[in-house]
Structure formats: C-alpha cells, structure tokens
Amino acid sequence: MKFPSACARPKAGVMNATEQRYHDLLMLRKAAGEVIGIWYEPFSLRLAPNTYYRPDFLIQLADGSLELHEVKGYWTDEAKAKTKIAADLYPWPIYCATSKGKRFDVALIHDHWRAA
Numbered sequence: 001m002k003f004p005s006a007c008a009r010p011k012a013g014v015m016n017a018t019e020q021r022y023h024d025l026l027m028l029r030k031a032a033g034e035v036i037g038i039w040y041e042p043f044s045l046r047l048a049p050n051t052y053y054r055p056d057f058l059i060q061l062a063d064g065s066l067e068l069h070e071v072k073g074y075w076t077d078e079a080k081a082k083t084k085i086a087a088d089l090y091p092w093p094i095y096c097a098t099s100k101g102k103r104f105d106v107a108l109i110h111d112h113w114r115a116a
Contacts, residue, residue, distance in 0.1 A: 015040060018073045022057070025104065035059055035061060037059065038060075039059075041054055041057075042058040043058075047082060051082075053083065055068040055069065055070055056069055056070050066092050067092060067094070067095060068093070069097055070094060074098070083096060083109055088110065095108055
C-alpha cells in the first residue's frame with residue numbers, strides 16, 4: 001500500500017509556488033538587463049558517492065558571470081549542509097533565497113573561488 005508523502009513535492013522540472021515567485025523576480029532583473037540567462041534545475045552536482053545537490057536556478061549575469069540560486073520557504077539541516085558543501089566544492093557563488101512573506105532574504109553562502 002502506498003502512503004502519501006508528508007510533504008508533496010512537484011515533479012522534477014516543475015517549480016513550486018515559492019520558486020515561481022522567485023523566478024518572477026529574476027525575470028524582472030532580466031527585463032532590467034541585469035540578468036541575461038535563467039535556467040531552472042539545470043544539473044545535479046555530485047557531493048559524495050550517492051549524494052547530489054541540484055540548484056534551483058543557474059543565473060547568468062550581464063557581465064557573463066554565473067551564479068547558483070537556492071530558493072526555500074524554510075531550510076532543513078540537510079538542505080543547509082548540501083548547499084554549503086556544494087559551495088566549497090564548485091566554482092560558482094551560491095545564493096540562498098529564503099521566502100519571508102511577500103519578499104525574499106537573499107544571502108551569499110560562500111564564494112571562496114572569487115576571494116582567492
């Protein structure tokens with residue numbers, strides 16, 4: 001017998017409501033010329049054997065640089081850990097956008113590649 005999941009997740013490649021709201025904000029940045037490319041769940045990054053991180057968005061800025069953006073309504077310990085590990089292993093800055101009502105708090109997790 002199958003039991004429903006405690007927290008229903010959309011199918012892969014389908015944005016949830018929080019991700020859609022953030023995408024709408026990214027589209028405003030694109031219209032303003034700050035962003036030239038937006039990709040949703042573009043790839044998975046291997047963190048360890050059988051452990052992967054899939055960023056919500058890959059963003060290309062007007063200057064050609066790339067950023068990863070992770071969008072959450074709330075952060076689980078697993079999501080925090082995977083995001084921090086990915087930031088240490090891969091060469092893109094990772095921004096975490098946390099929904100706060102109708103707005104988002106956006107914070108840079110770690111960008112040691114640019115700091116070096």
